[in-house]
Amino acid sequence: MTPALPATKLLTKSGNACCSSGSWSPIWTTFASAWGTSTTPSHRSSISASCQSCARTRTGMLTSASCRAWVTPSGSSCWPGEKARVLKQMAAHAARDAAGLVLPKRWREKQELLNLFQLMYVKLERGREEPSEDLQAGSSEGDSTNWRGYMEVALFFCTVRAPSGRRTPDDFFGRARAHTPSTGFVRVSLPDFDDVASNGADLPFLWRSYRKRPTGNTSKSLAIESCIVMDLDCHIGHIVGRNGAPREAIVFIHGFNCRFASAAKYMALYAYKMRRDVPIFVFSWPSFQSLDLYEGDQANATWSVRHFASFLKRLMTSYRLERVHVFAHSMGSQVAINGLLRLTGWSPPKGAARPGQLVLAAPDFDTGEFFEAQSDLDKLVDRVSVYCSANDKALRMSERVHGGLPRLGHFRIDSFLSETRHVALSQKVDVIDASGFDKSVVGHDYAFTSTDVIEDVLGVFLDGVSAAARPALRAVHVEKRFLYWRLVGVGKKAPKKREEEVVESQMGAEGMDAEGDPSKLENMKPER
Numbered sequence: 001m002t003p004a005l006p007a008t009k010l011l012t013k014s015g016n017a018c019c020s021s022g023s024w025s026p027i028w029t030t031f032a033s034a035w036g037t038s039t040t041p042s043h044r045s046s047i048s049a050s051c052q053s054c055a056r057t058r059t060g061m062l063t064s065a066s067c068r069a070w071v072t073p074s075g076s077s078c079w080p081g082e083k084a085r086v087l088k089q090m091a092a093h094a095a096r097d098a099a100g101l102v103l104p105k106r107w108r109e110k111q112e113l114l115n116l117f118q119l120m121y122v123k124l125e126r127g128r129e130e131p132s133e134d135l136q137a138g139s140s141e142g143d144s145t146n147w148r149g150y151m152e153v154a155l156f157f158c159t160v161r162a163p164s165g166r167r168t169p170d171d172f173f174g175r176a177r178a179h180t181p182s183t184g185f186v187r188v189s190l191p192d193f194d195d196v197a198s199n200g201a202d203l204p205f206l207w208r209s210y211r212k213r214p215t216g217n218t219s220k221s222l223a224i225e226s227c228i229v230m231d232l233d234c235h236i237g238h239i240v241g242r243n244g245a246p247r248e249a250i251v252f253i254h255g256f257n258c259r260f261a262s263a264a265k266y267m268a269l270y271a272y273k274m275r276r277d278v279p280i281f282v283f284s285w286p287s288f289q290s291l292d293l294y295e296g297d298q299a300n301a302t303w304s305v306r307h308f309a310s311f312l313k314r315l316m317t318s319y320r321l322e323r324v325h326v327f328a329h330s331m332g333s334q335v336a337i338n339g340l341l342r343l344t345g346w347s348p349p350k351g352a353a354r355p356g357q358l359v360l361a362a363p364d365f366d367t368g369e370f371f372e373a374q375s376d377l378d379k380l381v382d383r384v385s386v387y388c389s390a391n392d393k394a395l396r397m398s399e400r401v402h403g404g405l406p407r408l409g410h411f412r413i414d415s416f417l418s419e420t421r422h423v424a425l426s427q428k429v430d431v432i433d434a435s436g437f438d439k440s441v442v443g444h445d446y447a448f449t450s451t452d453v454i455e456d457v458l459g460v461f462l463d464g465v466s467a468a469a470r471p472a473l474r475a476v477h478v479e480k481r482f483l484y485w486r487l488v489g490v491g492k493k494a495p496k497k498r499e500e501e502v503v504e505s506q507m508g509a510e511g512m513d514a515e516g517d518p519s520k521l522e523n524m525k526p527e528r
Helices: 022-035 041-051 084-098 109-125 233-239 260-274 294-318 332-341 367-380 393-401 413-420 451-463 497-510 518-522
Strands: 150-163 173-191 208-210 223-229 248-253 280-284 323-329 354-361 383-388 429-433 473-478 482-487
Touching: 150 260, 150 294, 173 260, 173 294, 223 260, 248 260, 248 294, 248 332, 260 280, 260 451, 280 294, 294 323, 294 332, 294 354, 294 393, 323 332, 323 451, 332 354, 332 367, 354 451, 367 413, 383 451, 413 473, 413 482, 451 482
Parallel strands: 150 280, 248 280, 248 323, 323 354, 354 383, 383 429, 429 482
Antiparallel strands: 150 173, 150 208, 173 223, 473 482
């Protein structure tokens, strides 16, 4: 006797259930052909009725007890037991036939079905007696009791990269220069390791949480869920000042050898830790994404300065902001500093925002040039915070490429003392030594791998306090001429293990700013 067709609830990318919709008739046909039966309107109605007990969540998986048990139209459970062999055949057959489904244009359900069918097949092949527990939303291998799900944060972007021609969110923008900038927003999902969703707090605008990613991706790494190119005006106005948040914005500029997706993932960490209705922008300039093309990236960074200055003026004049903070990493400091200096002599209209904090993390910028530019920066920004490290191997190589001239992010007492003999360090500049907080292999990405550094940077943006008022810093005087600050942390407990695993694994996978194999750095030679 042919068993009855089991009921499932498949969710669209937007989280809506479509069990009984006519648009899904090819899906029921696929299941029917795999099961050896036919589907009738009454059959589909009973299937839909059995699935309506599921809440319309955004988890992308089966949520109610009835659906997790695969309830049939007659009400009996047919999850693997004696019918395991038939279910395996159904899953394999459905996965093959799904490739030929014809769905309405601009829908992404086809790929989601393929992912779901593949997941079903893998789970069934494992031969578990109770797969329903394994498919339960929010579970993960080795951490089924503590894992709380995922948070999806929204970041805005402005990029002068040209589209790559690929349709996946991670690779939508490539390496080439674009004739005109593109704007929009990107959604990044990351593990909810601070249990934000369970605390019941209001989420910032465009954020959402779910127990399981809609794509079925159960890894603990950061993932780009979507990248949408659109004008920013229709969204920024809803965020600025929402829920009493300060009328401020933060612009992040990535560095050398960086993908668009990598920059978005790194800044998503800051957005998650901040959790405020403060719009965060990623300004992405075209990178060749190769250790061998340092000079090419530097040329692109120089070319991007004019576009960044134009984008900064737009932010300051169009969205009723009061402050625009700038956060730059590595070679992005060249774009940030030179772009801000282009505002010298510019007369903004009445009511325009002004530049706020300037934070430079591991800046790949000439130390002498920075000291000369201090007087102009003092007039433009509220304060400058420079995070540097004595163990930064990437900046050591940059010094070799630049003829041995010191880089601002490579902490060397002798180079700072040499410069202060000619130009005193400004009272509005804080030099912060983060040498003891290098989490990455090359020691260049501590601004994204160290919780202490992240929290100190957020203290600058959110509170605007000077280094003297931040408890994680200690003052160090050298020869009564040079004052810098040593990051010592605030004596809190170590970060949760799962948070460290997420950040460390992501840094190793993405390879931002010469991250990866240290031997490649040591073998880099300046071109003659």
